[in-house]
Amino acid sequence: MAPHATTDDETAALMDSLTTNGQGQDNGNRSLPFTSPCLSYWHRTTRAWPHLDENHDQPVPSQVKYCIIGSGLSGALTAWELVESGVDGKDVLILEAREAVSGASGRNAGHVRPDAFRGYVAYSAIHGSEQAKKIMENEKIVFERVAAFIEQHNVPCDFHKTSTFDVCLTTEFAEYEAQSLEAYRAAGGDVSHVKVYQGEEAKARTKVQTAIDAYEWPAGSSHPAKLVQWILSQLIAKGLKLWTHCPVTVVKENDISNSPEGRWNVKTRRGDAAAHTVIHCTNAFSASILPELSNFVTPNKAQAHSFIPGSSLSGKNVMRSTMSLRYSLRHFFSIIQRQSDGTVVFGISRGNPDFSEQTRAEVFSFDDTDHNDEIASISSTEFEKIFAGKGYATGKPARHGEGADHFWSGIIAMTPDSVPLVGAVPGKEGQWICAGFNGHGMARIFTCAPGLVKLIQGKGWRNTGLPECFEISHDRLERAQKSNIKSVW
Numbered sequence: 001m002a003p004h005a006t007t008d009d010e011t012a013a014l015m016d017s018l019t020t021n022g023q024g025q026d027n028g029n030r031s032l033p034f035t036s037p038c039l040s041y042w043h044r045t046t047r048a049w050p051h052l053d054e055n056h057d058q059p060v061p062s063q064v065k066y067c068i069i070g071s072g073l074s075g076a077l078t079a080w081e082l083v084e085s086g087v088d089g090k091d092v093l094i095l096e097a098r099e100a101v102s103g104a105s106g107r108n109a110g111h112v113r114p115d116a117f118r119g120y121v122a123y124s125a126i127h128g129s130e131q132a133k134k135i136m137e138n139e140k141i142v143f144e145r146v147a148a149f150i151e152q153h154n155v156p157c158d159f160h161k162t163s164t165f166d167v168c169l170t171t172e173f174a175e176y177e178a179q180s181l182e183a184y185r186a187a188g189g190d191v192s193h194v195k196v197y198q199g200e201e202a203k204a205r206t207k208v209q210t211a212i213d214a215y216e217w218p219a220g221s222s223h224p225a226k227l228v229q230w231i232l233s234q235l236i237a238k239g240l241k242l243w244t245h246c247p248v249t250v251v252k253e254n255d256i257s258n259s260p261e262g263r264w265n266v267k268t269r270r271g272d273a274a275a276h277t278v279i280h281c282t283n284a285f286s287a288s289i290l291p292e293l294s295n296f297v298t299p300n301k302a303q304a305h306s307f308i309p310g311s312s313l314s315g316k317n318v319m320r321s322t323m324s325l326r327y328s329l330r331h332f333f334s335i336i337q338r339q340s341d342g343t344v345v346f347g348i349s350r351g352n353p354d355f356s357e358q359t360r361a362e363v364f365s366f367d368d369t370d371h372n373d374e375i376a377s378i379s380s381t382e383f384e385k386i387f388a389g390k391g392y393a394t395g396k397p398a399r400h401g402e403g404a405d406h407f408w409s410g411i412i413a414m415t416p417d418s419v420p421l422v423g424a425v426p427g428k429e430g431q432w433i434c435a436g437f438n439g440h441g442m443a444r445i446f447t448c449a450p451g452l453v454k455l456i457q458g459k460g461w462r463n464t465g466l467p468e469c470f471e472i473s474h475d476r477l478e479r480a481q482k483s484n485i486k487s488v489w
Helices: 008-014 073-084 118-125 129-153 170-185 199-206 224-236 283-290 356-362 371-387 444-456 474-483
Strands: 063-069 090-096 160-168 195-198 213-221 241-244 248-253 264-266 271-278 296-306 322-326 332-337 343-350 402-415 420-425 431-435
Touching: 063 264, 073 090, 073 224, 073 444, 090 271, 118 129, 118 170, 129 444, 160 170, 160 199, 160 248, 170 213, 170 241, 170 322, 195 199, 199 213, 213 322, 224 241, 224 474, 271 343, 271 444, 283 296, 283 431, 296 371, 332 371, 371 402, 420 444, 431 444
Parallel strands: 063 090, 063 271, 090 241, 160 322, 271 431
Antiparallel strands: 160 213, 195 213, 248 264, 264 271, 296 343, 296 402, 322 332, 332 343, 420 431
């Protein structure tokens, strides 16, 4: 069968506009992180980590070889790869605007979930079939690398290697999913690891009684904050310098003849650091330091919720697989159940047609200080509706302590062509970037960060193993904006 052709209406839906600039409300610079973000479930359960506020009241080092901006997974893993390649940990400085791991890496829904095939058609429309295939293959490799890293180092991050389901809740999306699978298969994509269930079998496998079809493939879940904190702890023990509550306001070029200790002057509110190499791992906040990205990397405010389950999802009834529950490409819910304590983490997309116009407008924001009550209410209702059927319902009223527990927000970095920015910042020799993950960082960072370090060390793009469309360039930035393409995610 030939690859599925994307209609004009479908392409428009896939590439729903995400290019409006967000405006920070309590910051002098509109895209610096807000100073008092809300705590996620992950943050609430790691308050005893000793490096949360590392060096929060100390002046920054006056000079350093490598300055990484951002302490999330991208920044931490980039530092790890530098040190593993032979760089002395003492030569690496991480600057974080708030407490450590306070951004998207500590706010996600806990998934380690590669896209097995669904995004192929949309990526093809933007980048062509060859690059789309490479994107899908890269995500499969990332999951394997995450699992191998955690298992090799015995990282205590509650990693659960399991399977995930795409659960189709409408006939329209079931048709789209089937067409996407066939298109990827026809392009030579490997779908041997994907299992397909239909009708009653889909309901039985997922225990979602409104399921029409379901697709299953290998994936996992983790405690993302614990993962990043472990990496940072190991690096600090090797001499890495971590400065928290220290936002970078400007990176300016030094006169090398007058400042031989570093080409770039990294300015913060607690002093300046001269650095030979500056690495931007700032994701949605990248434009705060690189204004040329202000119309390319844009914020998308996301929200997740934790629930304490009743007996129908406790004990032997705990869900072992993760899920994406989909009404359409833009209208879906994600769910994991933590194997350690049974807590359910329930994420939600902004494409829910029941949202008010005000809630829809809030998506373009850098404000992660609170959650949206309307989204929380709809999520609670949807969770009960989806899991109230045969297999989970007990008919018993909720006990005190069961039900909705906590809600939080986080800022996703969207790019108009749906893929991250990796490589040398154009026109700024010695500055590099690994950002713009489109809410899909756990499926990309474990190849993007190692790939970036290879580039920093002088190797060519081919050595990174990354899809060519990930590389940042003047042409890419201009091409994406001129063509007015919008993000797949």
